[in-house]
Amino acid sequence: MTQLALVIDLNVCVGCHACVTSCKQWNTSGLAGPMVDQNAYGEDPTGTFFNRVQSFEIGTYPQTETVHFPKSCLHCEEPPCVPVCPTGASYKREQDGIVLVDYDKCIGCAYCSWACPYGAREMDAQQRVMKKCTLCVDRIYDEALPEDERKPACVMSCPTSARLFGDVHDENSDVSKAIRERAGYQLMPEWGTKPANHYLPRRKTEITIHPDELERADNPLSKEERKQHNAPSTGPSLDDMTSW
Amino acid sequence: MHPPFSMVFLTTLIGAGQGLFLALFTGQIFSQFKLLQAHDSQFFVVGTAISIILLCLGLFSAFFHLGRPERAWRSAARWKTSWLSREIIALPTALGAVALYGLAHFLGYTEPLMITAGGTQIDLTILLGLLATITVYILFICTGMIYAGIKFLQEWHTPLTVINYTLLGTASGFTIATALAAYFATNESSLVPFYATWAIIFTLLALITRSASLIRNRFFIKPKSDMRSAIGINHKNIKQIAQGSMGGSFNTREYFHGKSEGFVNAMKIVFLVMVFAIPLVLLVFAFNLSGLIIPLVAVAVQYFGLMVERWVFFADANHPQNLYYQQIS
Ligand code: SF4
Ligand code: SF4
Numbered sequence: 001m002t003q004l005a006l007v008i009d010l011n012v013c014v015g016c017h018a019c020v021t022s023c024k025q026w027n028t029s030g031l032a033g034p035m036v037d038q039n040a041y042g043e044d045p046t047g048t049f050f051n052r053v054q055s056f057e058i059g060t061y062p063q064t065e066t067v068h069f070p071k072s073c074l075h076c077e078e079p080p081c082v083p084v085c086p087t088g089a090s091y092k093r094e095q096d097g098i099v100l101v102d103y104d105k106c107i108g109c110a111y112c113s114w115a116c117p118y119g120a121r122e123m124d125a126q127q128r129v130m131k132k133c134t135l136c137v138d139r140i141y142d143e144a145l146p147e148d149e150r151k152p153a154c155v156m157s158c159p160t161s162a163r164l165f166g167d168v169h170d171e172n173s174d175v176s177k178a179i180r181e182r183a184g185y186q187l188m189p190e191w192g193t194k195p196a197n198h199y200l201p202r203r204k205t206e207i208t209i210h211p212d213e214l215e216r217a218d219n220p221l222s223k224e225e226r227k228q229h230n231a232p233s234t235g236p237s238l239d240d241m242t243s244w
Numbered sequence: 245m246h247p248p249f250s251m252v253f254l255t256t257l258i259g260a261g262q263g264l265f266l267a268l269f270t271g272q273i274f275s276q277f278k279l280l281q282a283h284d285s286q287f288f289v290v291g292t293a294i295s296i297i298l299l300c301l302g303l304f305s306a307f308f309h310l311g312r313p314e315r316a317w318r319s320a321a322r323w324k325t326s327w328l329s330r331e332i333i334a335l336p337t338a339l340g341a342v343a344l345y346g347l348a349h350f351l352g353y354t355e356p357l358m359i360t361a362g363g364t365q366i367d368l369t370i371l372l373g374l375l376a377t378i379t380v381y382i383l384f385i386c387t388g389m390i391y392a393g394i395k396f397l398q399e400w401h402t403p404l405t406v407i408n409y410t411l412l413g414t415a416s417g418f419t420i421a422t423a424l425a426a427y428f429a430t431n432e433s434s435l436v437p438f439y440a441t442w443a444i445i446f447t448l449l450a451l452i453t454r455s456a457s458l459i460r461n462r463f464f465i466k467p468k469s470d471m472r473s474a475i476g477i478n479h480k481n482i483k484q485i486a487q488g489s490m491g492g493s494f495n496t497r498e499y500f501h502g503k504s505e506g507f508v509n510a511m512k513i514v515f516l517v518m519v520f521a522i523p524l525v526l527l528v529f530a531f532n533l534s535g536l537i538i539p540l541v542a543v544a545v546q547y548f549g550l551m552v553e554r555w556v557f558f559a560d561a562n563h564p565q566n567l568y569y570q571q572i573s
Contacts, residue, residue, distance in 0.1 A: 010477075020488070044491035052488025054568060056471075058479045066485070069475050071568060084394070086319035086329035107319055108311020111328050113498065114245075117396040117469065119565030122494040128311030185476045188564065190468050191396065199476055 003077060003097035004135055005168045005196035006152070007175045007184055008070055011203050013162040015053055015068030019154035023051040023072075023133075026153035031138040036126035048124045050133040051154055067202065070163070072154075073120040073133035074187065074195030075099050081112040081121065090130070097169075097196060098137055103129045117191050140165075168196055245397070246501050247558035253305035255387060256416075256550045258335065259409060261298030262380045263417015263446075264291060265342045267439060269373040271421070276364055280438055285349055287428050287435075288369070291421065292346025299339045306335075327393050331386035338383045341376035348372050384410040391557075398465050399561040404457040411450035412519070412550060418443035419523055419546050422530060423539035434534070440527045447527070447546075451520045454553070458512060461560055474567040484571040495569050501559040511556050518549025 027050060028035040037047035051072040058065050075092075079099050082090050089105035090112045092098070101112075101121075106129040113121040113130060121132045136152035139145065149156065155163045166175035175198070178184060184198035268291045274280040307313040316332070323329040348369045356365035388406030395401045422443050425435035471482040489496075501508070526542035 039491065046489065046491045046493055049488070049493070052493075053486075054484065054488045055486040056475060056477070057483045057485050058477060058481065060481055067475070067477060071488070080394075080396070083322075083325035084328065086322050086326045086332060087315070088321045089318075105315070105318055106312065107315045109309060109319070109328065110311075110498065111326075111390075113494070114563070115394050115396065117564040119495045119499070119563075119568050123311060123498070125494075187476055188469050188473045190473055191564075201476070 001097070001169060002095065002167050003075070003169045003196050004140070004166070005075055005097070005175065005198065006072070006135070006155070007164040007166075007168075007178050007198045007200060009162045009164070009178075009182075009200040010067055010069065011162075011200060012160040013053075013068045013070060013158075014160055015055055015066070016159065017053050018157045018159060019070055019163060020049060020051055020053055022153045022157035024049060026136060026139065027134070032131065032134050034127070035131065036124055038125060046125075048122050048131055050122075050131065065202070070154075071118065071120070072197075073099060073116075073135075074118060074193075074197040075133075075135060077194035077196055078192060080191070080193055081116045084115045085112050096167075098135045099132070100134055100137065101130050101132060103127065103131075106130050117188055117193065118195075168198070245558045245561045245563060246498055247555045248309055250305045250307075250309035251558070252551055252554040254302045254309070255409065256547065256554055257298050257302035257305065258383065258387070259413025259550070260416040260420060260547065261295045261302065261342075262338065262383060263414040264295040264298065264420045265345070265376060265380055265417065266414055267418045267421035267442065268292065268295070269345070269377055270442065271435065271438065272369065272373060274438070276370065280435070281433055283435065284428055285352065285354070287424065288349040289346060290428075291424050292342060292349065294420065294424070295342055295417075296339065296346065299335070299342065303335055303339070327386055327389040331383065331390055334379065334383040334386045338376065338379040341372065341379040345369060345372040345376045381410075384413060396564050397561045398467065399457075399461045400557075402457065402460065404453055404460065407453045408450065408457055411446060411453055412553065415443060415446035415450045415519075416543075416546050416550055418446050419527065419539070419543050422527065423536065423543050426530065426534070426536045426539045429534065436534075436539070437531055440530050440539075444524060444527050447520055447524055451516075454519075455516075467562070467564070469564040469567060471567055474564070484568075487569050487572060490572065492572065493569075495565060496572075499563045499566055499569070503559065508556060508559050511552055511559070515549050515553040515556055518545050519553050520549075522546075523549075 024035055027033055035048040039045050051070060053068055053070045056067045056069060058067055075098055079092055082092050082099065086109065087105045087107055089102045091100060093100060108123060108128045108130065110123055113123065121130050124131045139152060140150050142150060151165050155165045164175050164178055166173040168175050170176060178200060179198050182200045184200050186195045186198055268288055271283055272288065275282050307316065310316060319329055319332045321329065323333055353368040356367050358366050360366065385406055388409040391400040392402060392405035418439055422436060422439040425439045429436055472478055523542045523546040526538050530539045
């Protein structure tokens with residue numbers, strides 16, 4: 001069975017919100033839209049988003065690091081939000097594991113959002129139905145798009161390639177390899193929801209620099225060299241100084 | 245959680261309506277077994293009418309909770325998995341059964357259909373009453389399980405939630421029945437002591453179980469999730485600096501009550517006094533003093549107290565998603 005999902009690399013996410021805006025742009029104008037914006041230029045702007053980037057400060061100053069954390073529906077393999085829905089508007093697709101809401105059936109009772117521990121569902125204040133990430137189900141199968149664009153809008157837009165998309169049940173897929181080789185993990189595993197989306201942890205980046213890499217022995221620009229060059233009558237003539 | 249007023253009204257109104265029906269039927273059973281003097285049949289008709297009005301008002305307020313009330317009929321579809329769906333079926337069913345019971349009394353269908361070995365007469369109202377009792381209990385269970393069934397809300401995920409809904413509803417229903425008995429009381433006969441006794445018993449039982457849930461939630465709950473499991477970073481010092489929106493979102497509106505902890509604690513005292521202390525004292529007075537005023541005040545104080553109790557019930561519950569929404573920016 002296929003289970004499509006996102007794998008998000010916290011090590012390279014720079015918190016630019018490109019995924020947030022491209023998600024909103026794609027989805028508000030498509031199948032899952034409109035996604036309301038209220039008070040967009042006022043004091044308390046609010047609206048529906050399927051994907052948000054949050055930022056966390058880890059540690060105590062000055063030993064702090066900022067982690068940018070994109071959060072959207074995790075398309076849980078055991079989605080607690082689905083069985084509680086009284087109308088059947090919330091469902092998980094057999095063929096690819098995507099969790100979706102049928103806007104035409106939803107009565108806007110918000111019960112499913114209570115049953116999601118991640119706060120991934122948002123009630124649209126204008127359409128008054130429950131909305132959430134669709135994994136761009138209207139992009140990924142669209143044969144009118146070139147094959148390498150059949151990916152969620154957020155994945156397409158990420159400038160640092162922090163978002164990978166694929167089938168986490170196929171052990172040879174890029175996402176499965178990334179989870180396996182880079183210690184991918186799930187959020188709040190204690191609830192048994194088995195999120196399909198995974199996160200790749202921060203890694204420490206280290207490079208080793210030897211002193212002779214800082215001071216190249218034959219560096220023509222080094223001060224010592226210059227002194228020699230400028231010494232009267234012993235230095236090279238100007239014609240020999242092409243490397244200057 | 246942010247207490248939704250539609251749900252506060254729904255649960256308190258239907259609880260009282262269900263409790264009132266149970267009170268009426270208890271009285272009828274006692275009379276039937278000759279443990280109590282006979283009731284005026286008007287008593288049942290008026291009582292059932294009040295119970296129906298309460299249930300209908302509850303149903304009506306439930307619609308305000310829905311974003312798309314015009315599609316409410318769809319919600320009966322998933323009764324196999326969803327307690328909400330089950331409640332939506334159970335509520336009109338109980339309403340119908342209680343209405344049939346009242347109708348049988350109204351039409352005077354009290355000819356005995358059969359007589360048991362002990363000489364107790366069974367008539368249509370008793371049979372319909374038994375049916376309605378079953379539906380009323382099913383409704384209590386469904387209502388309670390809507391909340392108790394969500395494991396993420398640890399404050400709710402306990403059998404105490406269902407027990408409290410049942411006992412608080414029953415207690416308020418018996419208090420209303422006491423007022424009704426006072427209204428129908430004559431100089432020679434009064435059913436006030438009977439209903440007041442049961443109202444006191446159920447109020448005391450509810451006091452025990454509701455206090456148990458307050459104590460459980462205050463002292464014995466260990467939140468299963470914390471910042472570490474929420475974002476999967478193993479560090480004890482994690483502080484949010486942005487939540488992805490500048491002016492709040494559905495997530496900040498739906499899950500935070502927005503009041504201080506002190507306010508919530510004060511409301512706990514308020515409801516303990518209004519649901520339990522004052523009605524208990526008034527019910528004891530109602531034994532000895534005739535008149536409608538005392539039991540009516542007891543009904544009103546207890547009902548408003550229950551609204552506060554329900555507010556606290558919601559405000560007390562802490563959703564794990566709140567971990568992601570600590571700081572606007
Ligand atoms: S993240 Fe929430 S909304 Fe998405 S499948 Fe899991 S429980 Fe459901
Ligand atoms: S809000 Fe809509 S999708 Fe969610 S439980 Fe209610 S009917 Fe189902």
